[in-house]
Amino acid sequence: MTCIQCHKFKDHKVLGNGTQLAGQDRPGESNRCENCHKGDLHRDYTLNRHAKTVYCTVCHIPSFAKYQATDMHRDWSKKEYIPEKDKYEPEIEFKKNVRPVYAWWNGKGRLTLLDEPVQVKDGKVLIYEPQGSINDPNSKIYAFKLHRAKLPVDMETRKLIPIKVGIVFKKGNTDAAIRKGAMAFFGKKNIKYEFIETERYMGIFHEVAPKEKALRCVDCHMGGDRLDWKALGYEGDPIRFGGRKL
Ligand code: HEC
Ligand code: HEC
Ligand code: HEC
Ligand code: HEC
Numbered sequence: 001m002t003c004i005q006c007h008k009f010k011d012h013k014v015l016g017n018g019t020q021l022a023g024q025d026r027p028g029e030s031n032r033c034e035n036c037h038k039g040d041l042h043r044d045y046t047l048n049r050h051a052k053t054v055y056c057t058v059c060h061i062p063s064f065a066k067y068q069a070t071d072m073h074r075d076w077s078k079k080e081y082i083p084e085k086d087k088y089e090p091e092i093e094f095k096k097n098v099r100p101v102y103a104w105w106n107g108k109g110r111l112t113l114l115d116e117p118v119q120v121k122d123g124k125v126l127i128y129e130p131q132g133s134i135n136d137p138n139s140k141i142y143a144f145k146l147h148r149a150k151l152p153v154d155m156e157t158r159k160l161i162p163i164k165v166g167i168v169f170k171k172g173n174t175d176a177a178i179r180k181g182a183m184a185f186f187g188k189k190n191i192k193y194e195f196i197e198t199e200r201y202m203g204i205f206h207e208v209a210p211k212e213k214a215l216r217c218v219d220c221h222m223g224g225d226r227l228d229w230k231a232l233g234y235e236g237d238p239i240r241f242g243g244r245k246l
Contacts (some may be wrong), residue, residue: 006031019109019128019144019203033057046217053243055140058102058226059215060208064145069094074149076163077195079172088172100143100204102227104132109201114185117158118196125153125160127200134233137246141232144201152178155192161185 008015016031017024033056040048050059064070071092078091108131112118118125127149132139152161162185167177182191220226221239235241 006035018205019105019130019201022111053140055105055142057143057203057205057208058100058141060211061100061143061204061206062209062213062215062219063097063099064204064207065096065098066207069096070098070145072098072145072147074147076152076168076174077150079168079174081172087169090168090174098145099226101146101201102141102232103130103144103201104134104136104139104232105130105142105203106132106136106138108132112160112198114160114162118153118160120196123197125151125196125198127198128202130201130203134244135246141227143204145204147200147202149198149200150195151198152193153196154182154186154188155194157186159186160198161191161193 006016010026013025015026015029037056041051042048047059072095073093075091075093079088080091081087082089110126110129110131112125112127130142130144152163153159154161161178162181163174164177164180164184167180168174178193179189179191182188182193215226218224221237229236229238234244238244
């Protein structure tokens with residue numbers, strides 16, 4: 001399929017926004033699997049019933065970055081020279097065939113903005129956190145890529161400092177790139193900064209696998225480890241304990 005079969009254009013405005021692109025070209029219209037796949041899609045009624053709680057992507061995208069490795073962790077406190085590109089980069093960990101992480105999502109999320117002090121939870125800052133829960137009827141379980149990074153934070157204001165990345169790429173001088181960033185965005189000289197671990201959930205909607213590769217009952221139930229029932233708010237495997245009560 002081509003991009004624009006799903007991301008349809010109207011007057012140069014594109015359909016779809018995902019979890020990361022906060023702005024929407026066409027608010028109120030959504031780009032969903034159900035736009036094309038309507039009604040009861042599976043012969044097995046159990047699967048159709050699951051779709052009320054488990055979004056299509058969870059079963060149909062068992063792994064991502066199948067053909068090309070994807071950036072999973074970006075450590076801006078370190079740098080390395082990449083001879084093939086003749087430039088410096090932060091230390092990046094690439095992975096292939098990555099299993100998504102799963103979380104409730106109701107379509108809304110919380111972003112850490114640059115003008116607010118970071119909130120540290122379990123030693124990390126969540127840059128994008130999907131909103132939703134087992135008790136929210138508008139939430140389903142979705143597949144995400146969990147991208148991590150080490151980013152500089154101003155030790156006085158506790159705000160993230162946008163790095164002037166061009167300086168890192170060209171000269172490998174991370175310290176100067178952070179100081180220039182603090183000057184440009186906050187007008188601050190002589191800052192003290194430290195690095196902090198951050199995480200963001202990025203919705204996974206591409207790389208749908210052939211139907212034979214979709215997750216099977218035992219990937220999730222009867223000891224299957226795809227879903228962490230307790231973390232999602234279930235008492236245990238719903239085959240034994242039942243599904244959510246709304
Ligand atoms: C089978 C349908 C489909 C095709 C084909 C498709 N996409 Fe998507 N794409 C989606 C869905 C669904 C989403 C997430 C929901 C939304 O758009 O709001 C998405 C999200 C995105 C996002 C936002 C990601 C984020 O997390 O912010 C981008 C960018 C994107 N697609 C680009 C592309 C490009 C480029 C192509 C072609 C190479 C493409 N898409 C092909 C369905 C599709
Ligand atoms: C709990 C896992 C699960 C969920 C959720 C799920 N599917 Fe499936 N789907 C499967 C499995 C397994 C198959 C292959 C077996 C079959 O065809 O019944 C399949 C098959 C399909 C097929 C091929 C049907 C055919 O007969 O050729 C389509 C299309 C499809 N799913 C779309 C979707 C869409 C769209 C959603 C979300 C609305 C969705 N599925 C949700 C597991 C799931
Ligand atoms: C623009 C319409 C459109 C959208 C949106 C769309 N699909 Fe499809 N999908 C199709 C078409 C058309 C086919 C049949 C393609 C073929 O058989 O070559 C298909 C086939 C499938 C199949 C069966 C593949 C197989 O092995 O036979 C699955 C599973 C599926 N889609 C899941 C999804 C999921 C999950 C999403 C959302 C991320 C989605 N689709 C979004 C049009 C769409
Ligand atoms: C992606 C993981 C996943 C797969 C694959 C999956 N399930 Fe489930 N299953 C769930 C979740 C999540 C719930 C809880 C749904 C809810 O809270 O409404 C559930 C609930 C159930 C329940 C109890 C609640 C109910 O609706 O009856 C049964 C029984 C069940 N699944 C059977 C199956 C069978 C049979 C298959 C294979 C055809 C299957 N599941 C595939 C995730 C999965």
